[in-house]
Amino acid sequence: MSPVVYYRLLTPLLLLGFVQVILTKRFAVKEGTKICLLAEFSANFSVRFENIAKEQVIVLFSMPENAKESPKSNCNKMIAPLLVVSFKNGHSLSMNFSRNNGSYKMEEMAITLNMSDSSLFPNSSKNLFTTSAPSNISAALNTTYTCMHDSIIYMDKVNVTLSKVRLEALPLADNFSKIITECSADVTPSPPPTTTVTTVAPTVTPDIRKPTQGRYNVTNINGTCLLAAMGLQINITGNKTTTKVFNINPNETQASGNCSTDHAYLQLTDSSTILIFHFVVNTSFNNSYLKGISISSSVPPQGKKFEAENTSLHYLQTSLGKSYMCQAEQVLQVTPDFSINAFDFHVQPFKVNNSKYGMAEECQMDKDGMLIPIIVGAALAGLVLIVLIAYLIGRKRSHAGYQTI
Numbered sequence: 001m002s003p004v005v006y007y008r009l010l011t012p013l014l015l016l017g018f019v020q021v022i023l024t025k026r027f028a029v030k031e032g033t034k035i036c037l038l039a040e041f042s043a044n045f046s047v048r049f050e051n052i053a054k055e056q057v058i059v060l061f062s063m064p065e066n067a068k069e070s071p072k073s074n075c076n077k078m079i080a081p082l083l084v085v086s087f088k089n090g091h092s093l094s095m096n097f098s099r100n101n102g103s104y105k106m107e108e109m110a111i112t113l114n115m116s117d118s119s120l121f122p123n124s125s126k127n128l129f130t131t132s133a134p135s136n137i138s139a140a141l142n143t144t145y146t147c148m149h150d151s152i153i154y155m156d157k158v159n160v161t162l163s164k165v166r167l168e169a170l171p172l173a174d175n176f177s178k179i180i181t182e183c184s185a186d187v188t189p190s191p192p193p194t195t196t197v198t199t200v201a202p203t204v205t206p207d208i209r210k211p212t213q214g215r216y217n218v219t220n221i222n223g224t225c226l227l228a229a230m231g232l233q234i235n236i237t238g239n240k241t242t243t244k245v246f247n248i249n250p251n252e253t254q255a256s257g258n259c260s261t262d263h264a265y266l267q268l269t270d271s272s273t274i275l276i277f278h279f280v281v282n283t284s285f286n287n288s289y290l291k292g293i294s295i296s297s298s299v300p301p302q303g304k305k306f307e308a309e310n311t312s313l314h315y316l317q318t319s320l321g322k323s324y325m326c327q328a329e330q331v332l333q334v335t336p337d338f339s340i341n342a343f344d345f346h347v348q349p350f351k352v353n354n355s356k357y358g359m360a361e362e363c364q365m366d367k368d369g370m371l372i373p374i375i376v377g378a379a380l381a382g383l384v385l386i387v388l389i390a391y392l393i394g395r396k397r398s399h400a401g402y403q404t405i
Contacts, residue, residue: 023065024164029073029083035174036075037083040166043067043093046159049115051123058274059120060258064088081169090114093160095135097169104169105138109153111160131155137167139181144168147183152311208233213344214250217355218257218266224355225259226266226279227323231343234273236299236306237336244299248275264288264349273297278311279349281320288350289317293334308338316347318361323348326363 029037043063051057063085070084070092084094096108110132115124133155139145147165165183168176211231218226232248248268257265262281267274278292294309315332318324325346332340348357 023063025063025065025067025085027069027073027083027085029069029075029081031075031078034075034078036078036170037073037081037097038166038168038171038176039083039095040164040176042163043085044161044163045111046161047113047121048157049121049129050125052125053123054125057121061120063093078170089117089119091117091120099141099170103138103140106135106167108132109135109155109160111155111158113158129157131158137165137183139167141170142172142177143179143181144176145181145183147186149183149185150311151183151185208245208247210343211247211341212250214248214253214255214268216250216253216255216266216268218255218259218264220258220260224352226257226264226347226349227352227355227357228255228266228277228347228349230345230347232268232275233341233343234275234295234297235339235341236297237338238304246299248273259349261350266349272299272303279316281350287317287319289313290315290332293332293340295334295338306338308335310334316345318348321351321358323357323360324363325360326365328363328365330363330365 024040024042026038026040028035028039045061045063047059047061049057049059064087067085067087070086072084072092072094073082075081079099081097082094083097084092086092091114092112094110094112095106096110098105098107110130112128112130113121115121115126115129118124133153135153137145137147145165145167147162150161150163151165153160153162166176171177211233213229213231216228216230217224234244234246234248236244238244249270253268253270255266255268257267257276259265259279262283264279266277266279268277269275274296276292276294277290278294279288280291281288291313292309292311293313294307294311296305296307298304299306313332313334316324323346326342327344330342330345332342334340345363346357346360351358
């Protein structure tokens with residue numbers, strides 16, 4: 001079984017890491033003086049490749065500031081605009097558009113990577129890699145397509161995340177149209193949290209013990225930006241009757257990740273598993289929560305490959321500047337066939353000061369656990385008080401039945 005290796009990227013531009021929005025670039029494709037395509041977005045990449053030691057390596061990076069339109073970009077006679085964005089040492093991202101009656105559509109997104117670029121792909125076993133995937137981005141003509149939410153395009157060994165997108169194919173003027181077509185993620189209001197944390201754990205193999213609590217942190221150029229302590233138990237359902245259960249051993253796990261003011265990523269990597277937690281800030285309510293969890297694992301002991309991801313979770317909500325704490329066991333249901341049993345959980349993904357946790361906000365399970373003894377104690381105290389009052393009343397009445405001689 002080949003281990004998975006994570007190389008932390010050290011250049012300042014890449015320090016913000018996986019799907020971290022740090023730069024919005026604007027591009028224009030022209031035919032003569034006429035613009036056929038306008039595009040404005042941030043692009044972020046997760047790339048898996050094999051090095052010369054036959055190890056699977058994951059690198060995370062963002063579209064750099066030197067990205068620009070390639071000469072390969074063209075308008076194709078104002079019918080099928082093609083944007084090719086080139087960056088760094090021979091890499092490119094392309095978007096192929098088409099026109100259909102009264103609308104335009106991005107038919108395909110493709111990426112070409114120069115794997116001999118050792119600054120991104122150290123010791124790669126390949127020289128060039130190209131992959132592509134269809135896209136569902138479309139809008140009416142003479143309108144600007146916008147999507148402020150993150151959208152992920154999944155390709156073979158490459159995930160591209162677009163953020164803060166504005167696009168318009170075949171615009172009437174040299175600027176974006178004022179009429180907007182919003183993506184579904186922007187139009188549909190975020191529903192109230194429907195994912196709930198439950199204390200009912202799935203059936204596990206009897207010899208699986210409670211996992212050891214690991215202590216992890218993420219550091220960027222400003223110091224420690226994320227703190228976490230937790231014991232993790234992975235539950236993977238292969239079919240309706242078989243569940244694979246294994247613990248994350250903190251002594252064999254490397255923590256990495258990146259964070260900014262509104263996104264934070266914690267990646268835990270061992271010889272068989274990559275587990276990524278994605279935290280975000282909700283500026284409307286001045287709090288943060290766990291939005292996404294992804295896993296890539298060679299499930300022990302057979303080593304069967306398993307991958308799963310959910311980017312629409314709403315777990316571990318806490319106020320900014322405070323930490324989330326839960327001593328009770330939690331079950332984080334990620335997908336129907338993947339969940340995490342979390343024990344002794346303590347995390348703070350934002351506004352960490354002096355590498356110390358802020359004031360802890362306890363989970364509801366801990367509050368409920370404390371509430372029961374309080375209620376019982378109050379009931380006992382009330383019972384004692386009632387008995388005492390009854391005793392005093394009875395004693396007073398017994399004295400009233402006699403006269404002093």
